[in-house]
Amino acid sequence: xxxxxxxxxxxxxxxxxxxxxxxxxxxxxxxxxxxxxxxxxxxxxxxxxxxxxxxxxxxxxxxxxxxxxxxxxxxxxxxxxxxxxxxxxxxxxxxxxxxxxxxxxxxxxxxxxxxxxxxxxxxxxxxxxxxxxxxxxxxxxxxxxxxxxxxxxxxxxxxxxxxxxxxxxxxxxxxxxxxxxxxxxxxxx
Numbered sequence: 001x002x003x004x005x006x007x008x009x010x011x012x013x014x015x016x017x018x019x020x021x022x023x024x025x026x027x028x029x030x031x032x033x034x035x036x037x038x039x040x041x042x043x044x045x046x047x048x049x050x051x052x053x054x055x056x057x058x059x060x061x062x063x064x065x066x067x068x069x070x071x072x073x074x075x076x077x078x079x080x081x082x083x084x085x086x087x088x089x090x091x092x093x094x095x096x097x098x099x100x101x102x103x104x105x106x107x108x109x110x111x112x113x114x115x116x117x118x119x120x121x122x123x124x125x126x127x128x129x130x131x132x133x134x135x136x137x138x139x140x141x142x143x144x145x146x147x148x149x150x151x152x153x154x155x156x157x158x159x160x161x162x163x164x165x166x167x168x169x170x171x172x173x174x175x176x177x178x179x180x181x182x183x184x185x186x187x188x189x
Contacts, residue, residue: 008076119144
């Protein structure tokens with residue numbers, strides 16, 4: 001099972017990229033996580049329907065990586081109470097063309113961390129709604145990590161065993177959802 005992990009922050013060592021690295025360690029056996037590099041989002045032009053044909057190379061590359069993954073795990077910070085612009089832009093590009101979007105039926109889970117008290121809960125709620133609108137099968141759960149700078153050590157692991165367990169539960173739910181989707185697709189062939 002291949003999971004493509006996307007951090008909504010463009011900083012190389014963002015809290016949300018660190019959260020995804022911790023999620024990779026928490027994955028159940030048989031699942032592997034590939035962390036999308038920040039340059040993949042940085043390279044996307046702002047979504048513009050006039051640029052859809054021919055498809056920009058950065059957009060085509062991102063679509064290919066999403067299509068090749070069994071599931072998506074997206075960790076988002078919260079910017080001004082919602083999803084960062086670069087992440088929303090990526091979802092906008094991935095959602096096109098509507099009839100053949102690579103997000104249709106793609107299992108996805110959302111989590112997020114911030115230095116504030118709420119762990120990006122608004123951004124997570126917005127992102128789950130945006131992904132579902134674009135056709136993804138979104139796992140209906142959140143995993144906020146408030147006070148991130150205090151919750152994680154330099155080893156990219158949470159100090160709190162409850163948070164480590166929550167990460168394991170979150171990733172297991174995503175892997176189970178993707179396995180169910182795979183089984184249903186095989187049964188329909």
